[in-house]
Amino acid sequence: MTPxxxxxxxAAALVAIGLFGLILHPSPLRKVISFNLVGSGTFLxxxxxxxxxxxxxxxxxxxxxxxxxxxxxVAFAATALAVALLLxxxxxxxxxxxxxxxxxxxxSP
Amino acid sequence: MMPYATTPGGWMLVxxxxxxxxxxxxxxxxxxxxxxxxxxxxLLAGLAVALAIAVEVGRSGQAVxxxxxxxxxxxxxxxxxxxxxxxxxxxxxxxxxxxxxFARGSFSSPxxxxxxxxxxxxxxxxxxxxxxxxxxxxxxxxxxxFVALELLxxxxxxxxxxDGSRDTLRAALRYLLFALAGSVFYLxxxxxxxxxxxxxxxxxxxxxxxxxxxxxxxxxxxxxGLMAKAALFPLHLxxxxxxxxxxxxxxxxxxxxxxxxxxxxxxxxxxxxxxQPLPAAAGAMLAGLGAASILFCSIxxxxxxxxxxxxxxxxxxxxxxxxxxxxxxxxxxxEMPWDSVGWTGGVLQLVSHAFAKAAMFLAAGxxxxxxxxxxxxxxxxxxKGVPVTVAAFALAGLSLMGLPxxxxxxxxxxxxxxxxxxxxxxIAATILAGGILAATYxxxxxxxxxxxxxxxxxxxxVPLNRELAVLTLALIAVALGFLPLQPLDYxxxxxxxxx
Numbered sequence: 034m035t036p037x038x039x040x041x042x043x044a045a046a047l048v049a050i051g052l053f054g055l056i057l058h059p060s061p062l063r064k065v066i067s068f069n070l071v072g073s074g075t076f077l078x079x080x081x082x083x084x085x086x087x088x089x090x091x092x093x094x095x096x097x098x099x100x101x102x103x104x105x106x107v108a109f110a111a112t113a114l115a116v117a118l119l120l121x122x123x124x125x126x127x128x129x130x131x132x133x134x135x136x137x138x139x140x141s142p
Numbered sequence: 143m144m145p146y147a148t149t150p151g152g153w154m155l156v157x158x159x160x161x162x163x164x165x166x167x168x169x170x171x172x173x174x175x176x177x178x179x180x181x182x183x184x185l186l187a188g189l190a191v192a193l194a195i196a197v198e199v200g201r202s203g204q205a206v207x208x209x210x211x212x213x214x215x216x217x218x219x220x221x222x223x224x225x226x227x228x229x230x231x232x233x234x235x236x237x238x239x240x241x242x243x244f245a246r247g248s249f250s251s252p253x254x255x256x257x258x259x260x261x262x263x264x265x266x267x268x269x270x271x272x273x274x275x276x277x278x279x280x281x282x283x284x285x286x287x288f289v290a291l292e293l294l295x296x297x298x299x300x301x302x303x304x305d306g307s308r309d310t311l312r313a314a315l316r317y318l319l320f321a322l323a324g325s326v327f328y329l330x331x332x333x334x335x336x337x338x339x340x341x342x343x344x345x346x347x348x349x350x351x352x353x354x355x356x357x358x359x360x361x362x363x364x365x366x367g368l369m370a371k372a373a374l375f376p377l378h379l380x381x382x383x384x385x386x387x388x389x390x391x392x393x394x395x396x397x398x399x400x401x402x403x404x405x406x407x408x409x410x411x412x413x414x415x416x417x418q419p420l421p422a423a424a425g426a427m428l429a430g431l432g433a434a435s436i437l438f439c440s441i442x443x444x445x446x447x448x449x450x451x452x453x454x455x456x457x458x459x460x461x462x463x464x465x466x467x468x469x470x471x472x473x474x475x476x477e478m479p480w481d482s483v484g485w486t487g488g489v490l491q492l493v494s495h496a497f498a499k500a501a502m503f504l505a506a507g508x509x510x511x512x513x514x515x516x517x518x519x520x521x522x523x524x525x526k527g528v529p530v531t532v533a534a535f536a537l538a539g540l541s542l543m544g545l546p547x548x549x550x551x552x553x554x555x556x557x558x559x560x561x562x563x564x565x566x567x568x569i570a571a572t573i574l575a576g577g578i579l580a581a582t583y584x585x586x587x588x589x590x591x592x593x594x595x596x597x598x599x600x601x602x603x604v605p606l607n608r609e610l611a612v613l614t615l616a617l618i619a620v621a622l623g624f625l626p627l628q629p630l631d632y633x634x635x636x637x638x639x640x641x
Contacts, residue, residue: 048330055323064319071326075333082337097336100285104329107292111322114296118303118315125308 041081047074061122065115072108076101146220146282146345151198152208154191155221155280158231161188162273166266174262178250181265185242188272189235196228205636215343220282224636226480226489227279230406233493234275236618237398237500238268243611244504245391264304264392271297271395278403283342284332284364284415287407288325291371295321298400301392302384313383320370320380324404327367334360335415344414351417361416365428368411371404374428374465375435378458382442385454390507393450397457398500402492405464409488412468413479425468433572435462440579444586449506449516452583453499459576460495460542464488466557466569473564480634483563487556489633494549494622498541501615505535508608509591512601518587523595530609532591534616539584541619544577549622556627 047070054067079097086094165184169177198206205224213219223231245268249261274297277290295318303314336342338356351357373381381401385393408428412420436459443455470484479485508531509524510516525532541550554573561570595601 055319061315061319068319068322068326071323075326075330078330078333079336082333085337086340094340097333100332100336103285103289107289107325110296111292111318111325114299115315115318115322118299118311118318121303121306122308122311122315125306125311 037081037084040077040084044074044077044081047071047077049074061115061119065112065119068115069108069112072104076104076108079104146207146209146214146222148209148212149202149204149207151195151202151206152221154195154198155206155208155223156210157191158188158195158276158280159221159273161191162269162276165269166273169262169266169269174258177262177265178246181269182242184269185235185239189239192228192231192235195223196232199223199225199228199635200632203635215283216341216346219286220343220345221280222282222636223280225632225634226406226637228635229489229493229633230279230402231276233496234272234279234399237496237615238272238395240611240615241268241391241394241500241504244394244507244608246608248389248391248507260304263300264389267297267301268395271301271400275399275403278406282344284335284344284347285342288329288332291328291403291407292325294400294403295325295371298396301396302388304389304392307387309383310387313380313387317380317384320377324367324370327363327370331360331362331364331367334363344410347415351415353417357417361411364411365408368404368408369431372401372408372461373458374431375438375458375462376431378435378439381458382451382454385457385503386448386450390450390503390510393454393507394500394503397454397503398496401457401461402464402496405461405492409467413471420472422469422472425472429466429469429566429569432462432465433569435459435465436572436576437579440576440583443583444579447517447519449509449518449521449587450503452518452587453502453506456502456542456580456583457499459580460491460499463491463495463554463557463573463576466561466573469566470557470560470564470569473566474560475563476629478634478637480637481629482560483556483629484560486629486633487553487560489630490549490553490556490622490625494541494553494619497615497619497622498538498548498550501534501538501612501619502542504608504612504615505531505538508604508612509535512604513599514602518590520596521587521590522593523599523601524591526595527601528604528609530606530613531604532588534609534613535591536584536588537613537616537620539580539588541616541623543581543584544573545581547623548620549625550619552623552625552627559627 051067051070055064079101083093083097165180168180205222208221210219249264274290274293281287299314299318303310334356339350370377385397439455439458443452446452467484467488471479471482474482476482508528512527541548544550544554558570558573
């Protein structure tokens, strides 16, 4: 098994774990963290694509790496926005974020 | 496909992306109290740019292109406005300008010159949203489109919770989670595409795309992700609370424009990227979900007690019509997809729904301001208090139902013609049933608004210019009905190079 294949499998596993959480966890904070797991898996996959596309003496194709940086910035901004919304929700009177939600499947995508 | 080259007037595309951003920065630099004035100036300038691009596309008969930094794809990034993009850009600017006039009342800075957060946030987000939309219409590579979609989400989500109540925050968070799940699926698809072909440029992909396993999985992931963003049944759950909870001016933009961006992307993936011909079953599946959207959400719209929720459910139903396009275009005898009746019908449905829905949400906002609530059963007297608004609502409703002479009539008739031509009888039946359901929910509101007011009802006066902004949108939706009933050549401009 080449390292690229191994990392590809890791990426797939991360995406799977993240998707499981994103769909099945009722609590919004866990959904946000799960989204980050899916994101990490996807970014790792871009790394694999970069490695597999290596030519002309480079260790990796720089284009997917550049795209990953953009992707990470976007995911970071998205997480910040989601957490800010969650905090505002807490301030406006939701009892707890992680506690049993009043409407269990209210946020299920 | 001809190699890309910057065409005369290509710089206008850059202007279309940059103007809103410059406006945003201007608001930060010159002070929050000028937010409204700067936004209005930017909106007007942007409208002029969009019109100029549309004229240039029509005059030259080819797409207007700009290569950023002179670098050619696949290394560089191209912006291109073909006939379809030009129509979408003009539609976006006209709707945003009308919303700008409408929002003067609800998002003005206080006259004493104090710096207030609410108008500042609204106007900057509106400009950000506009830049993102223009990028979606113009970008030519899958990764720029991803960035544009994310910009769109980040501008749209805070608009939902402008009033900061707990319900709207919840709706905004749910919207954000759906949108993020959608984008991460889209991003996975682009990763697979890059891994397989080493390029993200749509025109290059069009030439090299193979009908293999990796491509199918990639396109499937991207389309599913975009379906969540476009609120196609059964991924529509986020839309009604989000669009109904936003302030009227924001709802209008979200419903009229924001949900159209992922649809246009699906259309481009389908006809410009995917290896042709695609399996008929895939098109039928999308259309089947579209039909389910139409029927299920029209019935949900009928059952709503609140006007804004009803309009939001109607958005999901009307977006469902767009997804009927795929089997209709694929099965048509026309040589190119954009020469078919189904293509023009689909685009017209998109444009006429945008105008009609913007008018409806703004009308609902004015009715709620005048009466102090938006319960459909108690709308009695609205027609006396805000007659122009109720008239605009009814005219926009004509377009949703597909009654002549509205734009929705032409578009639905074209879709119906295409359905009959391609012998998709179930699609024809869905279009007819959807029209009857739409008529029922629109008449329910209009009938209630025409009823006698309750005794002692006090209504707030609403400025006439805001009412006229709503009426203008509704009249444009109706005026689209006077287009000829045939494929529009303009929509095919600049696509000729894509066989």
